[in-house]
Amino acid sequence: MSIQGKNYIGFSLSSQNDQTFQSYVPALNIYLPEKFHKATMDEVSRAMELAAKAFDEYALIPATQRAGFLMAITEEIMALGDTLLQRAHQETGLPLARLQGERARTINQLTQFAELIREGSWVEASIDTAIPDRTPIPKSDLRKMFVPIGPVIVFGSSNFPFAYSVAGVDTGPALAAGNPVIVKAHAAHPGVSDLTAQAIVKAAQRTGMPDGVFSMLYDDGFEVGAALVKHPESKAVGFTGSYKGGMALYRLGQEREEPIPVYAEMGSVNPIVILPDYLKNHAVQLARTLAGSVTLGAGQFCTNPGLVFVTETENLDIFEENYKSEISNVPSATMLTSGIQNNFYKLRDELFAQENVTELAVSESGSDEQNQSQATIARVSGQDFIANPKLHEEVFGPFSVLVVCKNTDELLEAVSHLKGQLTASLMADAPEAAKYPALLQKLSQISGRFIMNGVPTGVEVCPSMHHGGPFPAASIPFYTSVGRHSILRFVRPQTFQDWPDVLLPVALKNDNPLGLFRLINNKTTTSAI
């Protein structure tokens, strides 16, 4: 397969626009030759109308066939082999080993959704049987399950060219649930997106899915994305990226005549709180673990730990010395785009311009030509942190602030000033943690995932993962964007009242042919009726 550079309107290619852009290679500061055609407003409309039409057909395709479609996507992605990995490496600057891992995660995500819909219980079927002779009025037969909602818009994300992009955490569950997907490719990796789109289209064609079940459009600006969110046929939006970008889309989704959910996962500073005894006993190991987490992938994770809270306690000096030396040994790394690199240095310098912020540790300064970052740790007192909200904000990249509090009271106060976070970590053994119930509750209230004695980087793809969190970590804190329950973003409940068994959806039929877990008269069971 070769890169086409044209918009995928269902199974057809389209390049109405003369405006094109090219892939940038951040590690070499060059552009690759292929041209990508920015979509026109007409192409946006055509993709959306085709998706709306495809929805009528796609929603009725049995789950086993939709599962076959998802598995075919995994096969077609793997069939792209090294071509895909090499292109991703060029476009993102991420190491091949990391990209191989991310591709595996993407395949795993799609496979999990195929398994989920094959098994089928995820529709949460609920049945209340009729009581015709009830007084004063008879009780109807009521049956409820989740059904798809319609076309879903997916925004590719810069920092995960596979797992959070064209065939990633939004596309997988949206397709699994029975919704067509329209992807706005991320301009930082259009070639990867193009190849992945081809894989999806090929999979759709060979498994007999309707034309329009998948489309993908290009833009290196904001116009196409905005038009997709505003289109009347759009029913939901998935996005992972910055607060600014996420909220801009969220507001567009709300300003429509028919508001639609824009599920924006917008990152956070992921505070880590280290209690005194734990610091005393694990100073050296903590320094190593934190330095590794802060600098992993050049710090370009939404789960990067941007704030570490400690108290003035025994062995704090040893911790700081080790943290400093660990960070100083971190090699420079190319960032995803020159924009991200510029922004990293800009925000870092702004933080250092704040009162009483000092530099605790830096790595070697990288090559600017190669868009490299310099791992950096700032240091500030608890009082100064509390007084300055600017210090509570995310600096995307290998950067973290060490907040040194006088004591655990000040630490609790500092933590109380934090907004919603994807994660919070507490470093403490159980007996020490148990001494601080107010701190536990505060960290719990602000976090989507509360970690004990671990760092936030590394998002396991499993049912118990919640990747999201109170605002502003996520625009809508009620859903995860990772794991099986992320499918709930793209379905609505529907009730069927007094339907004849022959016409009911298979998940709601009396004899439970799929053997699903169902709630029957308020009891969970796999029995037939």
Add this chain to the structure above:
Amino acid sequence: MSIQGKNYIGFSLSSQNDQTFQSYVPALNIYLPEKFHKATMDEVSRAMELAAKAFDEYALIPATQRAGFLMAITEEIMALGDTLLQRAHQETGLPLARLQGERARTINQLTQFAELIREGSWVEASIDTAIPDRTPIPKSDLRKMFVPIGPVIVFGSSNFPFAYSVAGVDTGPALAAGNPVIVKAHAAHPGVSDLTAQAIVKAAQRTGMPDGVFSMLYDDGFEVGAALVKHPESKAVGFTGSYKGGMALYRLGQEREEPIPVYAEMGSVNPIVILPDYLKNHAVQLARTLAGSVTLGAGQFCTNPGLVFVTETENLDIFEENYKSEISNVPSATMLTSGIQNNFYKLRDELFAQENVTELAVSESGSDEQNQSQATIARVSGQDFIANPKLHEEVFGPFSVLVVCKNTDELLEAVSHLKGQLTASLMADAPEAAKYPALLQKLSQISGRFIMNGVPTGVEVCPSMHHGGPFPAASIPFYTSVGRHSILRFVRPQTFQDWPDVLLPVALKNDNPLGLFRLINNKTTTSAI
């Protein structure tokens, strides 16, 4: 107990404002003597801050004790006896028998939530156990469950003084989940609201709930409600009422710095489609059933069937004659408020002013002095209906439009123009219904509840009920406002990673002391780990 007329700021009464209003008795066109103090902005702030403080304590109270609180509310409501029913009768004009039934439903709703949280599986606990020796990286122990979100604002609704008001469908699940509630009492029944608030406060005090777990404020305008929705401590809003009111609140919730969900259930026209054979065979019975549903409770239900679609077929004349005579026999009934009555006649007359809309049936014209309505059926052709979106809109009251289509093709086209609905009904035997798959799919796509051979009025309170629907029936179509799953509007998922068993919430502990249904390593089970 006597009516206080003051704002309930937690357990304290407050009446800062000199501005007051009184209860209006629609059936007598008089005002009752008690004065209700409109809340000030200071009282709004105090209620919200007290709620935020109460949340820290209330969220940690064991579910069995919260269940005890809910049951105490039911006891205190019942203890109000006839005083409550009589006041509701005066303030709403609704018959005592209906109010008795609604009170029973309200008690039932609260009891169901008490049972739900006592049993406990509703938190949807999910556990993925650790794999410490997994390569390349170990797998953490991850455990997820639903947790409360914080203060919830509830708007009382005019047409259900009990079931959708102070202790109704929003308050029950919000309190059950562990959230404080702040009610904006509906100005159409402030006395009922006052008495109910006293019952809740008494129940909270005698079951040891924190001060601020419940507050209630008065306003006969929009200022207090708007301030509650905009307050930074508010985390979600429940509302049942008009499209205009619901969307105004929804927009306020979205324009905040931190957007919050405003779950507005805004009613709909609830189309009923009658297929030709069914009409032919059941003309007389259908006329009686429809007339009963259209005029039930003076048509003041969000599930009132405002549109009935038929085709020009055998026995249509018999159906129309019977429909006419059934409607003409309906006695006049007092509407909830003079505003609702005025609006009913205004909208009805606007519809009759549309081209080619004729009058099929009317009941006796009621007393205007007593705010009575006149049951009315309009008639229009399928073509005229399709051409005029004005005819697709709700007229709140005992009113319905009979849309007579040339044939089932035209009927399908007419139905295709409908927006989202709480319900859709299809009158057809299974073999006839099966002949129209496109019609089935269309009605399915637009409806929250799809009924076969039944009318939409009567909302069963059970797990399989979905009361909501695609926009504009509901502002957020992903949740029901009735039944156990309505609790999901007021909780968010949270993950606990690598927590010591001793510190975990009880629902997530290894030995499953509550015997909950949990998802363990992706399998549903009640086993311990």
